[in-house]
Amino acid sequence: MLKQFKELFNRHAALISELRARHEGRPYHNWNHILAILYLASKHPHLINDIEAFFWMAVFHDLIYRSDRQDNEEKSAAAAQESLIALISEARLTLVCLGISATAKHQVPEGLSPAETQDIAFFLDCDLAILGTDSETFSTYDAAIREEYAWVPEPQWRSGRAGVMKNFLGRDPLYFTAEMRKEFEASARYNMKALIKELSA
Template sequence: RHLLDDPQAVEAAIWFHDAIYDSRAKDNEAKSAELAEKKLAGRASPHRIARIAAMINATATHQLPPLRDEGALNDAALLLDMDLAILGAEPAVFDAYEKAVRLEYGWVEEPMWRAGRSAVLKSFLARPHIFYTTEFRLRFEAKA
């Protein structure tokens, strides 16, 4: 929490980022962001709600959103790193996670699953760093 500019906004983004989830859908993050905007209207400032929605939407691609505020950008980086922290988990923990994800996508035939999952994981390896923040790089990058 001490690394965050707006811990409450990040917490809201965490709670809402998979509020709507269907493994067959391509718009889960957008729908989750819309739900957050709807539920938080009148409870947070429009600026904060936009920040939360931007963080939620960023989890679709794991690319930093176009935020101009340095604090908001740092918060988004930390949220994305939290979302990918499993990549740096102990092998048994990661394997259990992968098995659970495979169950979620049980409707996908094995060759398509392998190709798709491989593409996702390779996309992270193709980046200069898997994690955006120094804190997560130091803790998880080597294992990931």
């Protein structure tokens, strides 16, 4: 993991401990998901312009997570705003909140500087990297998501989940950055097509 990420963990240990505790009990959207994003990002430091903004996007983006609600990203961004307002600059906080909110539709907001655009684009790519992992890891991920949506009846789950996968498949490319496309795009498309076939059986 990047030295700067480790330093931020240490510098804000009390806050991080609180955030980590609020991720407990989730099959997928837990603290391991946050760490996976940061470890993956650490492999491509040249794609990050604002290390601290990226860090806070990652640790706050799923803070509020209820699968039966549609405002998780909005509430997570609001929580970041409240928690970080005294810790980072207004400009950096704005970028953090924009990045968190962008996970709702996984689209980069318009009107940003090239550096800000790249930071959010790479963050969104890291968030969706799980789609392009090996088949076993992808299956484990999908089972965890199903567990988070255990309240949804099977027919509706199959239809809804297939719709999500088809929406992602309709994006060309799926990943914004060339590095992530090279590493994950082909596998992600294979995994999603296989899952759609399985859900339609």
